[in-house]
Amino acid sequence: MESILKNKSYKFAIRIVRLSQFLQAEKKEFILSKQILRSGTAVGALIREAEFGQSLPDFISKMSIALKEANETEYWLSILNDTDYLDSKLHNSLQIDCKELIAMLVSTVKTSKQKTKSEK
Numbered sequence: 001m002e003s004i005l006k007n008k009s010y011k012f013a014i015r016i017v018r019l020s021q022f023l024q025a026e027k028k029e030f031i032l033s034k035q036i037l038r039s040g041t042a043v044g045a046l047i048r049e050a051e052f053g054q055s056l057p058d059f060i061s062k063m064s065i066a067l068k069e070a071n072e073t074e075y076w077l078s079i080l081n082d083t084d085y086l087d088s089k090l091h092n093s094l095q096i097d098c099k100e101l102i103a104m105l106v107s108t109v110k111t112s113k114q115k116t117k118s119e120k
Contacts, residue, residue, distance in 0.1 A: 004104070005047055005101070005104050005105070005108065006044070006047055006048065006051070008097070008100065008101060008104065009043050009044035009047045009066075009101055010044050011097075012040065012043065012044065012097050012098070012101060013040060013041040013043065013044040013045075015040075015094060015097065016036060016037060016040030016041055016073070016094075017037065017041065019033075019036065019040075019090075019094065020033040020034070020036060020037040020040075023036075023080070023085060027085050029085055032076060032079060032080055032083075032085065035076050036073060036076035036077070036080065039069045039070075039072040039073045039076060040069075040073040040076075042065075042066070042069040043066050043069045043070045043073065043101060043105075044066075046062050046063070046065050046066035046069060047062075047063070047066050049062050050062030050063050050066065056112060056115060056116055056119070057116065059112060060109060060112045060113060060116070063105055063108050063109050063112065064109055066105055067102065067105040067106065067109060070098060070101045070102045070105060071102060073098055074095065074098045074099070074102065077091060077094055077095050077098060078095075
């Protein structure tokens with residue numbers, strides 16, 4: 001599960017970098033593009049960081065923050081769509097990827113929390 005999550009978050013980050021480049025070069029949008037670049041690439045970075053967490057609670061904490069960043073990215077995608085910076089095809093494609101990451105992160109955090117309860 002984690003390697004799928006790691007790969008998916010990496011590919012998503014690449015898409016977000018390209019989106020940010022497009023927004024800046026083609027749409028001359030510099031504020032929202034930086035916001036989505038930060039949150040969208042943070043997801044994968046936090047997942048990578050969690051991989052070598054010092055403990056299960058540390059792992060859960062990093063994955064929970066990754067989940068928050070994914071949720072924030074979904075927010076920026078909606079803003080960009082509703083302000084006509086994205087066409088609906090691109091928005092829908094990115095939103096599907098983002099929602100998949102959110103679902104996987106929710107599952108990972110939930111499962112990990114259950115492990116901590118069973119270890120007590």
